[in-house]
Amino acid sequence: MTSSVAVPVTSGLPSRHREAEARGARLARPLRLMTRQFGAVDEALMNRLGAALLERDEVAARLVAAMRLPAADPAKVTHAQLRTALASGAEAVTDAPPALVEFFAAVNATPEWVDWDLVERGALVFDRLGPNSGDILLELSLIGGYRFGGPTELLAATGALTGDNSQRRLAETQSWVLGLMQPGALRPGAEGWRQTVHVRVMHALVNANFEDGWDVERIGLPINQSDQAGTLGLFDGALLVGCRSLGVPIPRADAHAVTHLWKFAGWLMGVDSDFLTDDENVRHRINLHILVSAPDQTQAGRDLARATVATQRTRNYGHRSERLNRWRGEYEHERLLSMLIVLLGPRSMRDLGLPMRPPWAYAARLATNTWRYRVTGRGVRGRNWLERQGKATQWRDHATYLAVGVEDGVADLPDVPARKVSQ
DSSP, rough: OOSSOOOOOTTTHHHHHTHHHHHHHHHHHHHHHHHHOSOOOHHHHHHHHHHHTOOOOOOHHHHHHHHOOOOOOOTTOHHHHHHHHHHGGGGGTOOHHHHHHHHHHHHOOTTTTTTHHHHHHHHHHHHHHHHHHHHHHIIIIIITTBBSSSSHHHHHHHHHTTTHHHHHHHHHHHHHHHHHHHHTTTTTTSHHHHHHHHHHHHHHHHHHHHHTTHHHHHHOSSHHHHHHHHHHHHHHHHHHHHHHTOOOOOOOHHHHHHHHHHHEEEEHTTOOOOOOOOOOHHHHHHHHHHHHHHOOHHHHHHHHHHHHHHHHTTTTTOOHHHHHHHHHHHHHHHHHHHHHHTOOHHHHHHHHHHOOOHHHHHHHHHHHHHHIIIIIIOHHHHHHHHHHHHHHHHHHHTTOOOOTTSSSSSSOOOOOOOOOOOO
């Protein structure tokens, strides 16, 4: 592996992809480490990811186009019709518009490769990860993702993870992820399935709201297939790598179950089949290429990282004493920084504008996990205990992000300005 990555691209691709060769030198060391296991950079995959920057979820896009039609148009899909279809199916909608019928026909066409036993096992493995899953998804997947541009610009533009919205949006994402891990949650029509379809439509609505005037030539569509693939990789590949780094043993069969669960969740979210896999090594290889093609960090990433870290001070920890709540908030704030110094490294901390802390929290978690997973959690009874305790811990942590008076669940569907859109 050389210090730069030669990527043949066409002038029609966004500039963030055309600049990948220059970024190869900056990422030379981590690329060398990763490619020892997963192989050299695949130029065809790089170009596939570049093309995907200009690809959207077309089925959901047609649904949103119908939602933006004038009220008098018989093809218009209303929010009320969509809510009814989410709750009871498109057949429950009287004279359902064609776009609504098409969309729900697509999401109901569960692929033959889905193994429901494997999906259920993946959820139990996630439960067994306990608080480690929350740490990694927050610290490595979310804050670690702020080291790169692209999706961070959209998050900043929507205000989704800045200011007072940060805690609420984190709670909504947690609610969706934990909801997927309930027994039978991803079966068609079940709550996790409905929430995932809801999120898919929400993404398409956001894409429609921001696509006009968006700098597509520089960073691609607001929500594109390349970034969707990258996000999926943060929920499965990065989760597995990060939890293992915290001392959690995850056998290959368990990792396969987790990636299979997220493969189906990704399909339901509208991620292109080229980026769906339940092979852990393939997922890491895709993630490697996304890392190479990711744009440099922007001010939006720094702002989002600082807002997310600051949120630890305002969470509702459930103490009767406000003083104890403040103390706990300070503790969690410091603990997060102490974890990040190991998971992201000093250079990334400096780039994100985050203060350095000694890695005491990482060392403590490593020691705790060694005892829990290699001593207490050995055997069937131990694994069952880890699953019960892990699930309870995950939901308790989630409750601390819920502000008083805020309902638990995913974000509401945003409105879109009505306008004539060619079908």
